[in-house]
Amino acid sequence: VSARENRDLIGRLQQIVGGEHVLTSRDILGSYETDWTRRFSGSALAAVRPASTAEVAAVLAACNEAGVAVVPQGGNTGLVGGSVPRAGEVVLSTRRLAQVESFDPVARELTAGAGVTAAQANALAAAHGLQLGVDLASRDSATVGGMAATNAGGIHVVRHGMMRSQVIGLEAVLANGGVVDRMFGVVRDNTGYDLANLLVGSEGTLGVITRVRLRLVAVERRRAVALLGLDSVEEAIGVALAARNGLPGLNAAEIFFAPGMELVCSAMGLTPPFEKRFPVYVLIEAAGAGEVAEGLAAFLEGSARAAASAFATDARDCARLWAYRERHTEAINTAGVPHKLDIALPLGRMAEFVREVGPVVRSLDPGGREILFGHVADGNLHVNLLGFEPDDERPDDAILRMVAGLGGSISAEHGVGVAKRQWLHLTRSAADIAAMAAIKRALDPRGILNPGVIIPA
Amino acid sequence: VSARENRDLIGRLQQIVGGEHVLTSRDILGSYETDWTRRFSGSALAAVRPASTAEVAAVLAACNEAGVAVVPQGGNTGLVGGSVPRAGEVVLSTRRLAQVESFDPVARELTAGAGVTAAQANALAAAHGLQLGVDLASRDSATVGGMAATNAGGIHVVRHGMMRSQVIGLEAVLANGGVVDRMFGVVRDNTGYDLANLLVGSEGTLGVITRVRLRLVAVERRRAVALLGLDSVEEAIGVALAARNGLPGLNAAEIFFAPGMELVCSAMGLTPPFEKRFPVYVLIEAAGAGEVAEGLAAFLEGSARAAASAFATDARDCARLWAYRERHTEAINTAGVPHKLDIALPLGRMAEFVREVGPVVRSLDPGGREILFGHVADGNLHVNLLGFEPDDERPDDAILRMVAGLGGSISAEHGVGVAKRQWLHLTRSAADIAAMAAIKRALDPRGILNPGVIIPA
Numbered sequence: 001v002s003a004r005e006n007r008d009l010i011g012r013l014q015q016i017v018g019g020e021h022v023l024t025s026r027d028i029l030g031s032y033e034t035d036w037t038r039r040f041s042g043s044a045l046a047a048v049r050p051a052s053t054a055e056v057a058a059v060l061a062a063c064n065e066a067g068v069a070v071v072p073q074g075g076n077t078g079l080v081g082g083s084v085p086r087a088g089e090v091v092l093s094t095r096r097l098a099q100v101e102s103f104d105p106v107a108r109e110l111t112a113g114a115g116v117t118a119a120q121a122n123a124l125a126a127a128h129g130l131q132l133g134v135d136l137a138s139r140d141s142a143t144v145g146g147m148a149a150t151n152a153g154g155i156h157v158v159r160h161g162m163m164r165s166q167v168i169g170l171e172a173v174l175a176n177g178g179v180v181d182r183m184f185g186v187v188r189d190n191t192g193y194d195l196a197n198l199l200v201g202s203e204g205t206l207g208v209i210t211r212v213r214l215r216l217v218a219v220e221r222r223r224a225v226a227l228l229g230l231d232s233v234e235e236a237i238g239v240a241l242a243a244r245n246g247l248p249g250l251n252a253a254e255i256f257f258a259p260g261m262e263l264v265c266s267a268m269g270l271t272p273p274f275e276k277r278f279p280v281y282v283l284i285e286a287a288g289a290g291e292v293a294e295g296l297a298a299f300l301e302g303s304a305r306a307a308a309s310a311f312a313t314d315a316r317d318c319a320r321l322w323a324y325r326e327r328h329t330e331a332i333n334t335a336g337v338p339h340k341l342d343i344a345l346p347l348g349r350m351a352e353f354v355r356e357v358g359p360v361v362r363s364l365d366p367g368g369r370e371i372l373f374g375h376v377a378d379g380n381l382h383v384n385l386l387g388f389e390p391d392d393e394r395p396d397d398a399i400l401r402m403v404a405g406l407g408g409s410i411s412a413e414h415g416v417g418v419a420k421r422q423w424l425h426l427t428r429s430a431a432d433i434a435a436m437a438a439i440k441r442a443l444d445p446r447g448i449l450n451p452g453v454i455i456p457a
Numbered sequence: 458v459s460a461r462e463n464r465d466l467i468g469r470l471q472q473i474v475g476g477e478h479v480l481t482s483r484d485i486l487g488s489y490e491t492d493w494t495r496r497f498s499g500s501a502l503a504a505v506r507p508a509s510t511a512e513v514a515a516v517l518a519a520c521n522e523a524g525v526a527v528v529p530q531g532g533n534t535g536l537v538g539g540s541v542p543r544a545g546e547v548v549l550s551t552r553r554l555a556q557v558e559s560f561d562p563v564a565r566e567l568t569a570g571a572g573v574t575a576a577q578a579n580a581l582a583a584a585h586g587l588q589l590g591v592d593l594a595s596r597d598s599a600t601v602g603g604m605a606a607t608n609a610g611g612i613h614v615v616r617h618g619m620m621r622s623q624v625i626g627l628e629a630v631l632a633n634g635g636v637v638d639r640m641f642g643v644v645r646d647n648t649g650y651d652l653a654n655l656l657v658g659s660e661g662t663l664g665v666i667t668r669v670r671l672r673l674v675a676v677e678r679r680r681a682v683a684l685l686g687l688d689s690v691e692e693a694i695g696v697a698l699a700a701r702n703g704l705p706g707l708n709a710a711e712i713f714f715a716p717g718m719e720l721v722c723s724a725m726g727l728t729p730p731f732e733k734r735f736p737v738y739v740l741i742e743a744a745g746a747g748e749v750a751e752g753l754a755a756f757l758e759g760s761a762r763a764a765a766s767a768f769a770t771d772a773r774d775c776a777r778l779w780a781y782r783e784r785h786t787e788a789i790n791t792a793g794v795p796h797k798l799d800i801a802l803p804l805g806r807m808a809e810f811v812r813e814v815g816p817v818v819r820s821l822d823p824g825g826r827e828i829l830f831g832h833v834a835d836g837n838l839h840v841n842l843l844g845f846e847p848d849d850e851r852p853d854d855a856i857l858r859m860v861a862g863l864g865g866s867i868s869a870e871h872g873v874g875v876a877k878r879q880w881l882h883l884t885r886s887a888a889d890i891a892a893m894a895a896i897k898r899a900l901d902p903r904g905i906l907n908p909g910v911i912i913p914a
Binding site for chain 2: 153164176179194195197198201240271346347379392415431439441
């Protein structure tokens, strides 16, 4: 595409969305060109900010005709480089699709433009005792459209499922500008292929999600948290499965380990919870309208006896226990720039992984260290590696191969983006990748939607 | 394809699966050529019964190369003609993929070949107090693969979701014989496009599902059922939403109407539940391990006061109340051969639909009548039309147009098959249908997989 053609395209985009919503100045473009991790960045031809589905459709049709690639961008809080430009693409920001169109507190659902943030949706829902089923640390910036496009997860997946389970309808614009309206619903609508679920998690490569219809869940009035010190991963899994099967109102089941606990306590100045050091810690949260504390206490007495445990029911004490888990990311950042992997394992193989990951890391660099934490009932671990250069792919490669060898997932919740595409073949057969590539070509024959994301070139 | 080429293909199929598993005799083929409704039938070139994923792959590769179409068939209990041949296809029966490969009562999941029936899976799970999350009247014949391929629903969707929500892993063979292995899981695995959810509900047009990994749910020990006589659809929806939001252990919320109640009572010889006739009836079932009867009683007292209600907690009384709802299909069949539509409506439009459906039916034939029943919390109604010739498409057309006009779904749980494809455009935009057709061509370029199903020619 020549400079002249680029200028022509920008002129067309200005006609579609208005001059002030086509950004081309380098100083303004900066925030669209770099994601929040600052690990991924590239330069954009322009950032365009459509305000309606029709404008998104016209923008995509114009870019498709011009053969200029488009990077859809919501809150730009992804972790795999899928929402920033790489080589002069047009960034299509969904942030002006920011209207909540309807909110039904009785049916417990909300219909919103893709650019509404999780925090905005929750603020509205909270007035009726409701919230989104998915919660994320990036809630103030993350958009509901971006959360759908990346199938976001978080700590409440054990209760409410991933973002996929929250999306009961969606609208998207395809590469050619065609609009797919699946707003009626996903649950009771067996009318042809489930394009909604195909678009969820497709990371902007098959279409731009413009509207979502989301289910809401109750904000539970009562909460109780237990932190357990345990001797093994097997015990932790046993506790988590027992909680999933028998603890009313299970809201979270998180796992972390001695090195993380020690780093959090030292870096954040927290007092360790127990006198003794344990190799494994599990945090269980129950929430509900009924006898939540009693239920959790009975569970601890019956199914989850631990050598050491702490128990909290008021907000302050709950937050104090949660801090050991939640401040991991912050504490890790004080110790260096980590490589972050987001993997899942069959529960029966998780102990093996935890045992072997240290030796593998040290075999690459004796000074390397790993801090793990995650969502134990789902087999999902966040692997943070310290002591490696940012561009050193060896530890990522070694660990993702180990995960694949154990029958796990190389990306449990963050997606593939550009960061993981080279490892896609580890867990996807040639037939599977060929099928994904064929679908990509079928829906986006000119390859303008987020090229380079998910599917390796 | 010439007779000679057909003979060559049959020879190859015999080599792949063994001679006795390639059926070509007309008398044996009969049961593969007609579905259980007897509404749909056609003739097959052969029925082939592979016993492994590798055999399915070889069968599809051979048929693909020969350019001979394949109709995948599980229990053959569909309602839209998607599992029987139409014009000399090869029927690929999955019934020999009948092994339960693993069963984990603690993780509450089961991995099974596609040909395992729902009843077989439930029998195994029941020994550990577990069951599939989806239950159907056709449970003795319906296979788990077919239930996944058609995204089956049923009465427990309000609690556990459709079959899509039960499938935590899946393996399928594509048209070219390539194998897609997504057995690791669907929940915490954001590694590329969600082919598993694309295959679920694709009715055998994109691949043949060969294995599934399913979540299981607890068989609840205690059950309580209430039958309410109500004055309006609005009241019924109010009760259903209140139950969904606040009744612990809500297991089913069914709706039916005076004409159905009267037909069931007269045709099945049941005593009406109440002295007074009500226009609308709602059946609520709660199930759980705790104080289920007390919870349902408190709910009826607080949120669902009705002029008339019946309450049951022991198995026999529960069955007696369920009979008014469950025996609808049987009672309708005594009155004629119904046209069966399976639609869903936005809850806010359901009353309007119920009001208008009768006049529409009578405008086509003064002797026509409609019996409705369904799953009220999901907006799903089964519309049974009596008094029309089997081939008369006018009532189907009129009602599906009405549903589309109200923003509903023309197929809530049965799928599209061949029966609904001509109405697909009522609720799917041209861009949407073009996207589905493009995906079909991408994964099945020669169009051998269940041609004519879902996508109009």
